[in-house]
Amino acid sequence: MNNHEIITSIQEGIKMTIVLLNNNGFGSIGALSESVGSKRFGTKYRYRNNSTGQIDGDILPVDFVKNAESLGANVIIAENIESLNQALKKAKQSDKTTVIYIETDLEKSVEGYAWWEVAVAEVSEMDSVKEAYKNYLENKKNQKYYL
Numbered sequence: 400m401n402n403h404e405i406i407t408s409i410q411e412g413i414k415m416t417i418v419l420l421n422n423n424g425f426g427s428i429g430a431l432s433e434s435v436g437s438k439r440f441g442t443k444y445r446y447r448n449n450s451t452g453q454i455d456g457d458i459l460p461v462d463f464v465k466n467a468e469s470l471g472a473n474v475i476i477a478e479n480i481e482s483l484n485q486a487l488k489k490a491k492q493s494d495k496t497t498v499i500y501i502e503t504d505l506e507k508s509v510e511g512y513a514w515w516e517v518a519v520a521e522v523s524e525m526d527s528v529k530e531a532y533k534n535y536l537e538n539k540k541n542q543k544y545y546l
Contacts, residue, residue, distance in 0.1 A: 402470060408496040409471035416490040417498045419467070422505040423458050430508060435519045436531030443505065467498040474498045514538050 408415050429442030446456030467474050473493050475486040483501065490497035519535040520528050 402466060405467060405470040405472050405496055405498070413496075414494060415496045416487070417467075417472070417496065419463055419498050419500050420503045421461075421463055421500065422503045423461075424505045426503075426505055426508065429505065431515065431517060434515075434531065435517055435535070436523070436525060436528030438525075438527060463498075464500050467500070472496045472498045474500055477501045514542075516542065 405415075405417070407413075424439075424443040424445075426442075429439040432439050432442055441454060443454065444459040444461055445454050446459060447454050448456040464474050464476065473490075473495060475489055475497060477483040477486045477499055478501075483499065486499045490499060516539070519532045521532060523529055523532075
């Protein structure tokens with residue numbers, strides 16, 4: 400879903416409740432990047448650090464709350480489970496699209512494991528990529544094919 404869908408919902412009078420988890424990056428694809436040894440490269444909303452040349456500076460000031468409000472949505476900020484439950488009740492009572500905004504930690508994820516076959520570079524100078532390639536070859540041995 401793109402942010403302009405909020406505008407469409409306002410335009411068409413179609414109420415939606417959107418739960419927006421802001422982890423200041425791309426959590427899922429970052430974890431995938433990490434699993435192939437790429438250390439979450441380019442998956443964090445960060446400034447480029449002028450002294451190191453890396454994208455590890457301060458967090459970019461993306462304001463999703465103001466953005467959603469500017470598109471016409473109600474916004475409720477939740478900070479814990481109790482406030483999330485209250486926000487869901489409030490959103491249900493609203494007559495227009497409501498965004499429930501929650502700040503989350505980019506590095507935390509849900510427990511569990513599933514192997515997703517994503518090719519890993521065979522040749523790299525990075526130890527993390529070399530290790531990921533070894534793991535990739537081991538996981539390929541256990542891969543099951545379904546026809």
